[in-house]
Structures are given as C-alpha cells and as structure tokens.
Amino acid sequence: MKLTCIRHLTGIITLLWGVIALGSLSSCDSAIYDDEGDCSVHYRVTFTYDMNMKWANAFPHEVKSVTLYIYDRNGQLVMSKTDNSAALASPDYYMDVEVLPGKYDLLVWATGKSPVDNPTAFEIASAAPGSAMSTLGAKMPLDGTPADGGLYVDRDIVPLYHGIMRGVDFPDTYGNVTLGPVSLTKDTNVMQVLLQNTDGTTMKADDFSFYITAANNELDYLNKVVSTTQFSYRPWAMTLTSASLDKPEAQAASSTPARALTEANGILAELSTGRLIDTRTQRLVVRRNSDGEDIININLIQYLLMVKGEYNRQMSNQEYLDRNDNYSLMFFVDDNRNWYIAGGVYINGWRIVPPQDTEL
Template sequence: MDIRSYIRKTSGKLLAVIACASMLYACDGLIYDGEGDCSVNYRVKFRYDYNMKFADAFAHEVNVVTLYLLNADGRVVWQRTEQGEALAADGYAMTVDVEPGEYDLLAWCGTTDKGSFSIPETTVGKGLTCTLDRQHDTGNKAFVTEDLDRLFHGWLPKQTFGKTEGTYTYTVPLVKNTNNVRVVLQHLSGEAVDKDKFVFSITDTNGSMDWDNKLLPDELVTFYAWHTDAGEAGMDTQPASRAAFSAAIAELTVPRLVKGQETRLAVTNKETGKTVFSIPLIDYALLVKGFYNRAMGDQEYLDRQDLYDLVFFLDEGDRWLDTYIYINSWKVVLHNSEL
C-alpha cells in the first residue's frame, strides 16, 4: 500500500475521533442535535383564553406580569416583573434564568395603574397572597369607591426545566379575577330616571385571594359605583311616531366571583333611604349561563365571564318590577322573586 494513502486515511479517522471527543467533553458527555453550542434556554409565555370567547386576550388585557418559580419545598427561588409594550409584542415570552430542576410557576398580573391590589414580598410560595386595598369609614366598615385594576392569577405546577441543550418553553394559563358589573335602571313609563337619586353597591367578602387563587376569609367590603351616567334611547312605535326611554347607568368593579359567596347587588333610594332591590348577584348571573354553556361548570362560567349587564325596570314609585330582568341581553322571567 502507498504509505501516503495510508497516512491520509489514518489522519481522517483520527480527526473524526478527536471531533467527537471534543463534542462529548463540551456538552457534558452527550451528543446533541441543533446548533451545537450546548446552551439551555428557558422561556415562559402567558395565555388568557379562559374567557367566553375562548381566545387568547393576554396582549390586550395584561400590561404587568410578575412570575415566581417555586422549588419542591415551596420556596421562591426566582422571580421577575416585566411590563409595558413588550408584553403586547407578538411571541412575547419571559426569559427565566434558573438551574435545571422541577418548579411550580405562579403568576400575578394585570394592571397596576390604580394600585388596587398588593402582594407581599416573601420567599415562601404560600405567602404570595393578593389583597384588595380598601378604605374604612368611621364605623370601621370597609368600602371601595374606585374602579379596580385588572387582576389575573396563573398557576402551572411541576414543570421540568431540563438540562439538555435546547430551548424550553412553558405556558402559564391565566384566570381573570376582576369583573365589571353594569346596572341599568329604566322606568316602564318612559319618564326620566335621575341617576343621582340612587346608590348602587355590591357587597362581598372576596377581597383576599390565596396563592392558589382560593378566597381567604375577609371582612365584608362594599363596592360602590365608580361611574354613573344617564342616557336616552328611542324606539319607533308606529310611522312618524317615536318614543323615548330614559335610563340611569352605573358601573361597578368587583374581585373574583365564587359560587357559594353571599354576593349582593343593591340599589338604594337616597331620598327615602329605602332599598329599591337587593339580589344575590351570583345566583342571578348563573341564570343566563344558557344552553350553549350547559356543559360548563358554574365556577368555570363565573371565571370566564367578566362582564355583566343587568337591566331593571321601575314603576312610577321607583319600585323594581321583579317579574323579569335582562341579564347580558337575556330576558329572565322570574317565577320566584325570593331568589
């Protein structure tokens, strides 16, 4: 055999062996596909499609997110807050820098413009509770008069952060914890309704949420309307004739609605001090879960639905005609006014 040919063949095999050995050494004894730089990257995305549209609205609804990683002992080993326009960018994901292992992912997010909720600084995962800020009157009764920041909770347990080369992406599902309630008062006679004549309120004990989003024991909080308005709508009754209907509108915002809670919506006449009506809001909200949502559990419906429009009709004495009510455009005929 030609000695030069033998040297070329031997050299080629030797170089291949050296290259393989280098890769094994650089990547901790493992051979990887990909770019070959042996880097490990962790990314966390957030998804809010737990709504009635079943569509991801994270980019539209959330502009502040705080993510916590908990180890097997329930300790916070990593956390980060990101906010602003970056969250609305297509494909947004938070970069996470931790050692490989198994972690639980917990997130509190939403908006912080009004400072409606507070979360303590703690390294104990079960201490990551969320509490509504509220005021107290001279009788020490808690109340809120302002609109609330949007609030979301996310939980993704037992996720393995691998140590082999590549990019790992985890998606945290979110549940919305705030609800907007719009109340409309309308006279059947068509006469004007004075919005300043009434007090609109919701009472509940839902101002404190645990790390797992369950409600904690709390004092009774009264949520007053943060916006009231008056409007008028016309309806053609016959050719060349048009009737006008006046209405008073109030908007209130409350934290998470949980089935079994004594959540009451009330309207009071300021002039007389009498209650126009007081209803169990959750029971009424569930009346219109509807045919298409019949397979959905009651709590799932309450968590997915975040907007409630309720229309009440008053007689000439500003009393509620409790035979029917419109909820989210559905007419509900009430056979039991004691509901």
C-alpha cells in the same frame, strides 16, 4: 489494491467524524466553544390567558405587567422576575429565567390597565428569597371604617390575573428550552347596572344608590378567596341614559309594531368587583333614595349564572364566572319607582324571569 485503499480511507473518515462528535459534545459541557456560539441552557417561560369567553389567548392584548415566582421542591422561593415592557404585546412573548436544572413550581401574578385615571389595585405580598409560596397572596385595600358607614370600594380595579403550575421540569440540557404556558385566570370584573324607567319621566343620578355587598378582597396563593370582611362595591361611574322602548299595549291594539312610542330615561352605574365565587353570596342592591327603600336586592351570583346556558358551552358554574369578566344587567322601574318585575331582567343581553315571578 485500490479497493483496500478505499476501505482504509473510509475507516479514517468514520474515525474523524467520531472525533468531531466527541469534540462537540465535550464543548457543550463547557460554556463557550469556538465557531458554534453559546451552548448553555436558556429557559423560557410562556404564558396564556385563554380563560375567557372567546376561548382565545388575550394575554398580548390585556396583560401589561407580569411577575413570575419560581419555587424549588422544598417550597422555597428561588427567584422572581417582573416584566412590564412592550414585549408583552407580542403573541410570541416569553420570559427568560436563570435557574439550575430541576423541578420547580411556578406562581404568577399579573396586571392589566384600568381605563380610568384613579383606580385602586390589589396589593401583592412581598416575597423574599427562601420564603414560602403560601405567603404570596393578594389583597385589595378598603376605604371607610365599620363605624362610619362601612367599608367600601368606589373605584375601578386594576385588572388582576393569577396562574400556578406545579412540578415543571427544567431539564439538564443545552440550547433554548420553552416551558409552559402558565395559564392565567382573571380575578376582576366590571358590572354595568342599568336602571331604565318605563314612563318617560326624567331620572336623576341621585335618585337611586347602587352597591354590591361582598367579602372577596383577599386571595391566597392558590387564588382562593379567603377574606371574611364584609364591605360594599360602589359605582365609580354614573351616567344618565335614554332609550326608546315599545309599548306592549299599543302593539296589542294594532297589527303594526309600535316602535319608540315612549322615551324612557335611565341611570347606568358601573362598578368593579374582585373574583366571583359560585359558593359565596354577593348581593346587588338598588335603593330608592327618596325613602330609603331597597327596590332591588338580589343574589347577584345566582342571577349571573342564569344565562350560563345561553353560551352553549360545557362549563362549571365557577368556570363561567372566571371566564366572564364583564356583565351587564338591565332592570325596569315603573312610574312609582319600583322594580317592574314583569319586564324581566336583561343579563348580558338575554332576558330572564326573576325566580320569584311564577306568571312569566
């Protein structure tokens, strides 16, 4: 008798659990259900910027504004959203987006902060609802005219980042759904070019002119450089420097290293550039203003890639150029204000021998 009652009670409890489960499922098909909170779906898109030489996510430290564009399977813009709040500095940052379930393509343009007061910046194309992704490129304005000394950029550039992620599934479910991360690539660089003399005489900021020739002020939606207009990057800062150098001939005559036997003055030029492409030529030129002679005229991309192997990482040429966003190049000049090629070139701290010099 008691056993029958227990079995009967167990059956009732099982039935009740089934009813409760069905009720919960039915409630999750609605927007709100009592005592359980919101049961709708919340899509969260995350971002990362680890395409750098530290191989670590620098998004929280560098990105100050991010705009996400979401395109449907027909390639039409469904929505866009911009965030430039302090929340970007959180390592757990995500962007809430509201779209219907389905598959979408995500495009991101983001910016950082320049350390100077009057930088220039890439301008992102406008995007209206229903527009195609292919229209959403970025272009940096140029100063000057072709007839009046040429086109140029002589200001720092607001850091620019790009990311794209295709075929992202926004599932038809409920609750919080985290998507991504969308990986970003930085499209701007800073070049620090130091011209150091070897005879200890004073150098003035107007003794030399520095510039980089390029054609990379326009990017398409895939982050490809599509511009063909030639222009030059010019310094946005020029600083006089002094450094102590060893004299090799003095060291050769003595067993004791001769340190700081001469004070060599120098000029530091700081320039900013757009994205560097391994198959495109950019030239770094240093001109002696007294007679207009170019004492340095090198293939900048070729030289930068000479130290890629020093980082002991497996990288393609393009990956290296995309990861590195700050380059330093140091050249020496002799007492005739010519490039002292025998002194080599120091790129990011590593000494290299110019390709045309076969003796070193």
